[in-house]
Amino acid sequence: MKLLLFDAKQYDKDYFDIYSENSEIEISYVDDKLTPETSYMAEGYDGVCVFVNDIVNSEVIDKLCEFGVKIIVLRCAGYNGVDIKYAKNKITVVRVPAYSPNSIAEISAGMMLCLTRKIPQAIEKTKKYNFSLEGLVGFDLVNKTAGVIGTGKIAQQFIKILVGIGMNVIAYDVFPNNDAARELGFKYVDLDTIYRESDIISLNCPLTKDNAHMINENSINKMKDGAIIINTARGGLIDTKALIKAIKSKKIYGAALDVYENEKNYFFNDCSKDGIDDEVLKELLQLENVIVFSHQAYLTKEALTSIAVVSINNIKSFLNGEFLKNEVFYDELQDKIVDFR
Numbered sequence: 147m148k149l150l151l152f153d154a155k156q157y158d159k160d161y162f163d164i165y166s167e168n169s170e171i172e173i174s175y176v177d178d179k180l181t182p183e184t185s186y187m188a189e190g191y192d193g194v195c196v197f198v199n200d201i202v203n204s205e206v207i208d209k210l211c212e213f214g215v216k217i218i219v220l221r222c223a224g225y226n227g228v229d230i231k232y233a234k235n236k237i238t239v240v241r242v243p244a245y246s247p248n249s250i251a252e253i254s255a256g257m258m259l260c261l262t263r264k265i266p267q268a269i270e271k272t273k274k275y276n277f278s279l280e281g282l283v284g285f286d287l288v289n290k291t292a293g294v295i296g297t298g299k300i301a302q303q304f305i306k307i308l309v310g311i312g313m314n315v316i317a318y319d320v321f322p323n324n325d326a327a328r329e330l331g332f333k334y335v336d337l338d339t340i341y342r343e344s345d346i347i348s349l350n351c352p353l354t355k356d357n358a359h360m361i362n363e364n365s366i367n368k369m370k371d372g373a374i375i376i377n378t379a380r381g382g383l384i385d386t387k388a389l390i391k392a393i394k395s396k397k398i399y400g401a402a403l404d405v406y407e408n409e410k411n412y413f414f415n416d417c418s419k420d421g422i423d424d425e426v427l428k429e430l431l432q433l434e435n436v437i438v439f440s441h442q443a444y445l446t447k448e449a450l451t452s453i454a455v456v457s458i459n460n461i462k463s464f465l466n467g468e469f470l471k472n473e474v475f476y477d478e479l480q481d482k483i484v485d486f487r
């Protein structure tokens with residue numbers, strides 16, 4: 147089994163090499179992302195392994211099939227970059243449904259506290275021997291309301307932290323999980339209530355064609371003045387220009403963003419020498435109460451181990467003709483994409 151792993155970083159190689167050792171899977175690594183332009187690289191391989199910003203559209207799928215590639219191994223949970231409907235009956239798609247939900251939950255808490263307690267500004271000041279407290283007044287979270295959109299694996303870990311802090315948690319999900327609500331102590335409400343009542347809004351749902359730019363001028367106008375938005379899910383959930391406008395006008399206090407709608411051009415790469423051309427991202431980065439991470443929420447030793455182990459096991463199951471519990475596919479009868487959680 148020859149596998150080509152696209153968009154490879156040293157940390158991918160380190161973990162995939164360890165966990166594919168002594169298996170029948172031979173992995174080659176390329177720095178390039180999989181796109182229509184780079185799909186020719188997959189010739190001669192049986193499978194490709196891709197991450198969050200690779201583009202696996204119909205054109206790429208056709209190319210992969212032409213080369214005899216039989217499996218797309220997503221080493222992430224989100225599959226919005228793959229045309230799953232088009233892949234049906236052409237090529238198998240597997241993913242890693244959960245690699246370390248608490249990694250993302252823990253960093254969400256960290257980002258939230260950075261904003262509410264001005265932690266980056268405090269560090270910056272003391273490094274310059276400025277020990278004054280001017281400009282560092284923050285606010286407590288206890289008894290404030292957090293609104294969580296999407297209540298899956300990551301959100302449930304995050305809710306435990308929020309409840310631990312003493313926050314009141316309300317949530318919205320297209321498929322409410324009432325057992326989780328009871329166990330963790332949160333309440334399901336509709337989206338408008340989330341917008342109206344939340345001091346902190348956390349996005350923890352997948353990006354689909356129905357919820358793209360769900361955070362836009364209209365939904366922001368429904369929000370509490372001074373709310374904070376945390377997005378560790380997908381950048382496309384937020385209309386960034388509308389968010390910038392709302393932060394500038396102080397309607398929104400700030401945002402903690404691990405993802406950005408046009409991240410694929412820059413995230414995961416060191417652009418410090420060449421700079422960036424994206425004026426929206428530039429403006430976002432200049433705002434005081436905005437924290438941007440380059441899609442690093444998952445990046446822990448535990449998550450990287452889990453990604454490599456599950457991806458390799460997905461390939462082994464495929465090779466052995468076993469049931470693929472991590473397959474993602476389009477179901478015509480239900481007219482929807484099916485994944486197993």
Ligand code: NAI
Nearest residue numbers: 224296297298299300319320321350351352378379443444
């Ligand atoms: P999950 O599949 O366990 O939970 C997602 C939840 O969102 C489900 O309960 C689902 O019913 C709900 N949902 C689906 N569409 C919705 C909608 N339109 N509105 C409200 N809820 C909706 O997923 P998990 O593992 O909790 O991950 C959530 C998202 O986080 C992923 O889709 C992915 O985009 C992102 N992610 C980001 C990472 C990072 O490093 N920043 C790492 C892993 C995931």
